[in-house]
Each structure stands twice: as structure tokens, then as C-alpha cells.
Amino acid sequence: xxxxxxxxxxxxxxxxxxxxxxxxxxxxxxxxxxxxxxxxxxxxxxxxxxxxxxxxxxxxxxxxxxxxxxxxxxxxxxxxxxxxxxxxxxxxxxxxxxxxxxxxxxxxxxxxxxxxxxxxxxxxxxxxxxxxxxxxxxxxxxxxxxxxxxxxxxxxxxxxxxxxxxxxxxxxxxxxxxxxxxxxxxxxxxxxxxxxxxxxxxxxxxxxxxxxxxxxxxxxxxxxxxxxxxxxxxxxxxxxxxxxxxxxxxxxxxxxxxxxxxxxxxxxxxxxxxxxxxxxxxxxxxxxxxxxxxxxxxxxxxxxxxxxxxxxxx
Numbered sequence: 134x135x136x137x138x139x140x141x142x143x144x145x146x147x148x149x150x151x152x153x154x155x156x157x158x159x160x161x162x163x164x165x166x167x168x169x170x171x172x173x174x175x176x177x178x179x180x181x182x183x184x185x186x187x188x189x190x191x192x193x194x195x196x197x198x199x200x201x202x203x204x205x206x207x208x209x210x211x212x213x214x215x216x217x218x219x220x221x222x223x224x225x226x227x228x229x230x231x232x233x234x235x236x237x238x239x240x241x242x243x244x245x246x247x248x249x250x251x252x253x254x255x256x257x258x259x260x261x262x263x264x265x266x267x268x269x270x271x272x273x274x275x276x277x278x279x280x281x282x283x284x285x286x287x288x289x290x291x292x293x294x295x296x297x298x299x300x301x302x303x304x305x306x307x308x309x310x311x312x313x314x315x316x317x318x319x320x321x322x323x324x325x326x327x328x329x330x331x332x333x334x335x336x337x338x339x340x341x342x343x344x345x346x347x348x349x350x351x352x353x354x355x356x357x358x359x360x361x362x363x364x365x366x367x368x369x370x371x372x373x374x375x376x377x378x379x380x381x382x383x384x385x386x387x388x389x390x391x392x393x394x395x396x397x398x399x400x401x402x403x404x405x406x407x408x409x410x411x412x413x414x415x416x417x418x419x420x421x422x423x424x425x426x427x428x429x430x431x432x433x434x435x436x437x438x439x440x441x442x443x444x445x446x447x
Contacts, residue, residue, distance in 0.1 A: 139202045139263050143193065150186055157183065188436055193264055195439045200301030200377075201267030206370050207258045211248070212275075212294035219252030221278045221293040224427060226256050229272075231429030238262035243363050244351045251284070257367060259302065266301040271438035272431075273299040274400030281406045290406055294399075301377075303369035311372075317341040320357060340364045347371050401434070403427070416441045 157179055164172050196202070207229050211218040226242075233240040238260050245256040260269065275296055282291040303309070319339045337352030338360040349368035351360040403423060404410045411426045411434075412419035418437035420426060426434075 136202065142263055143190075146186075146190055150183065150190065154183055185432075189432065192436045192439045193267070195443055196264050196267035198267065198270075200373075201270075202264050203266045203304075204259065204261040204302040205266040205269045206243070206300045206302055206367065207260060207269060207272070208298040208300070209253070209256050209258075210296040210298070211252065211254050212296060214291070214293050216248060216250045216252065216284050217282060217291050218293040218295060219248035219250075219254055220284070221252070221276075222254070222256070222295045223248075223252040224278075225276060225295055225297065226253060226258065228427050228429055228431070229258060229260070229269075232431050233260045233262070233265075233429075235429050236262065238265055242353065243367060244353050259366070261302075266299065268435050269299045271435055272297050272400075277399050277402045279402065279404045279406065300370050300374045302366070303373040309369070309372060309376075311342070311369075315343050316368075317343060318361065336360060338364045340368050342368060342372060345372070345375065347375065413437065 157176065160172065161176050164170065164176070209222045209225055211222040214221075226245075230240050230242075239262065241259045241261075243257045243259050246254040248254055275294055278293045278295075280291065280293075281288045285291065317340070319341070321337050321339065336354075336357045337350065338357060339348060339350045340361070341348050347368060349364045349371060351364040351367065354360045354363055400415055401411065401413045403426070404412075405423055408421075409423045410419055410421050411423050413434050416434075416437040418434055420433060422430075
């Protein structure tokens with residue numbers, strides 16, 4: 134039923150775009166016939182919006198992967214660099230939340246580990262909506278920031294790194310069956326800010342999958358039950374990714390391809406000093422409006438990545 138809903142939404146989006154394009158075309162023809170050019174600017178602005186929607190829908194046609202239509206989980210991990218990298222991780226967290234908001238996706242911070250002085254050490258965000266994973270999978274990798282440090286008294290230029298993981302959310306009923314005996318569930322006191330209640334009660338939950346050793350924790354929800362459900366969601370998603378990676382490694386061995394470790398593969402640079410530019414090193418796509426990108430304007434990078442993958446397949 135979920136897959137059927139996704140397909141219906143896709144058809145509806147194309148039909149709606151078709152209807153709006155026809156209406157705009159009729160308005161433009163009528164304006165020309167009557168010699169009324171007062172609507173020229175309005176028509177051009179509307180055409181720009183429709184073109185942007187067309188590009189997004191066209192990119193969606195490329196998304197044919199097994200998990201592309203699913204919800205996504207985005208995990209951020211601050212790299213070496215202390216407060217600088219933790220602040221950069223927080224900036225990226227906001228960027229993805231703003232991207233989700235721009236596209237009417239539901240977003241939820243599932244777990245977060247605050248930094249000592251500022252920013253975050255790590256976070257996991259759930260983004261729910263059609264093709265959320267398909268669009269965001271291009272964000273998987275190391276993101277590099279170059280800027281004048283707001284935490285340095287000398288305002289020296291600093292380079293910070295954050296690892297972003299993008300995972301398709303697992304549907305446990307369809308993807309896998311896990312025996313309760315394979316899970317160990319521990320509770321502990323939540324750390325970080327949260328008031329007296331969080332300090333007095335063992336509301337945080339750690340779930341360990343014994344056969345693989347994978348661990349998922351959650352301490353940011355209000356109750357132990359909520360933390361347990363969220364930790365299980367994260368664990369199922371991690372297990373699905375583990376299976377996916379194993380399959381890719383087997384295919385790569387058969388094809389003779391070399392497997393590269395993800396950490397260290399810098400995919401994008403965000404330069405805020407001495408000039409402003411955001412550049413994707415895989416596609417060469419770059420923009421000078423870094424503020425817009427950090428405010429969630431990622432569609433240009435996503436489209437360039439998806440189209441580059443089509444080129445590789447051809």
C-alpha cells in the first residue's frame with residue numbers, strides 16, 4: 134500500500150504540473166494576442182518555478198534503486214577538531230532540517246549528543262517522505278568546511294570535517310525477522326541537559342544485536358518506552374545497511390572493483406573564507422551562494438549527482 138501511494142503521488146505530481154503548464158501557456162498566448170505585456174514578469178517568475186518542479190520530477194524518474202522510495206535516516210559524526218567540528222556538525226544538522234522543511238517532509242531528531250562547548254558530537258535525524266532516501270543518498274560522505282573560526286580569539290582560518298551517513302529506514306516486518314533472544318536491552322541515565330527528571334531516572338536505552346555486535350542508543354526522547362522504540366528503529370536500519378553493504382562488497386569482488394572506505398572520501402567543500410563557494414568534488418557542481426546551501430538549498434547538488442549516475446551507467 135505504501136508503494137502504491139508513492140506511485141499515485143508521482144502520477145498526480147506530473148498531471149498537476151501538466152495542468153499548470155497548460156494554464157500558463159494559455160495566459161502567455163492571450164497576453165501576446167491582446168498586446169498586454171504587463172504580465173511578462175509574472176509569467177517569467179511562474180515559468181521559473183515550473184521549470185524547477187520539472188527538474189525535480191525528472192530527477193525522481195532516475196530513482197529506481199531498491200530503497201530509493203523509502204524514508205531516510207541521516208547520521209552526523211563530528212570529526213577531529215573539537216568545538217570547530219562539533220559546531221560544523223550542528224550547521225549541517227540545521228541544513229538537512231531546512232531541506233526537509235522546504236520539501237514538506239517530516240523530520241525528527243531521533244538522538245543527539247551535545248558538544249561540551251557548542252554544537253553536537255553526533256546526531257541521528259529521521260526524514261519521512263516519498264523518495265527521501267533516494268534524494269539524500271548523495272549526501273553520504275565527508276563534508277569539509279573552511280572558515281574564520283568564531284571560537285578562535287585570533288580569528289584564524291580553520292578546516293573542519295563531519296561524516297554524514299544516509300541510510301534507508303528499515304521496515305522490519307518486510308526486511309527482516311529478528312529473534313528477541315538476539316537483542317540485549319540496557320537502560321542507563323541520560324547524559325547532558327534535560328532537567329532533574331532525566332538525571333534521576335534511567336530513561337536512556339541501549340539496544341545491542343548480539344550476532345553482529347551492532348549497538349543503537351537513544352536518550353533524547355521523553356520516556357524509556359519512546360527511547361526503546363527509537364533505538365530499535367535505528368538498529369533495524371543499521372542492520373539493513375549492513376546487509377546492503379555485504380551485497381555490494383560481494384558484487385564488487387565479482388566485478389573486480391576496489392572497495393574504498395567511506396571515511397576520508399571528501400565529497401563536498403564549503404568555503405566561507407577567503408571567498409564563498411560550495412563545490413561537490415564528485416560532479417564538479419559548484420555555487421557561490423554558500424548561505425543558501427547552508428539554509429537547505431541542496432537541489433542543484435542532488436540533481437547533478439543523480440544525473441551523473443545515469444551517465445556512468447550509460
